[in-house]
Amino acid sequence: MALGLIDKLTSFLIPPDDQAAGSDRAAIPAVKDNSGQESERRPRLKVHSQSAGPLKIIIDLPTGFDDVQAYADHLRNSIAIIVNYQQVDLATQQRMSDFLNGVCYILDGCVQRISEQVVLYTYANIDIDKKIFAYSVPTYVRVKE
Structure with a gap:
């Protein structure tokens, strides 16, 4: 059970690559954006850095x-x-x-x-x-x- 939960969280946070996701592509819904193109709904992750800018x-x-x-x-x-x-x-x-x-x-x-x-x-x-x-x-x- 714990492994299944970890797999679900991992696949939600880090989507599989396009090559490895051939069979899972149907599971991800396609969304039309304002430009009329279809794009996949994927979570967007942001990495926050704690490094400061240049010292002045x-x-x-x-x-x-x-x-x-x-x-x-x-x-x-x-x-x-x-x-x-x-x-x-x-x-x-x-x-x-x-x-x-x-x-x-x-x-x-x-x-x-x-x-x-x-x-x-x-x-x-x-x-x-x-x-x-x-x-x-x-x-x-x-x-x-």
């Missing part, structure tokens, strides 16, 4: 707090941002960083500091491998005496 990254050098709105719009549109805070003062950098951290939190994104003044902001479903940073940015410097 914008690298920018902000000059003031006014730029932060554009960065939030980029994150909302699934574009990652690398922000270099060299040209802003420390207070503006803190305000911008706080705002973009909140945007990333809401979008379920990620924030990774690359250097003292360079930060990477990503949207959801982007994983950042921290092993790369372990080799490029030392966590401490040992001083020889």
Whole structure:
């Protein structure tokens, strides 16, 4: 009984090939579509992929707090941002960083500091491998005496 049920489900979900379906062709009803041609009624299967599209990254050098709105719009549109805070003062950098951290939190994104003044902001479903940073940015410097 179980094998019969599996066979029925398999033949319903995946119709047999045209070559192997010579005797089963009569069992599938023909349907006329709007163009007047007869076509067989077959289930249409769609395959959904979980792979994301290409990763887009914008690298920018902000000059003031006014730029932060554009960065939030980029994150909302699934574009990652690398922000270099060299040209802003420390207070503006803190305000911008706080705002973009909140945007990333809401979008379920990620924030990774690359250097003292360079930060990477990503949207959801982007994983950042921290092993790369372990080799490029030392966590401490040992001083020889």
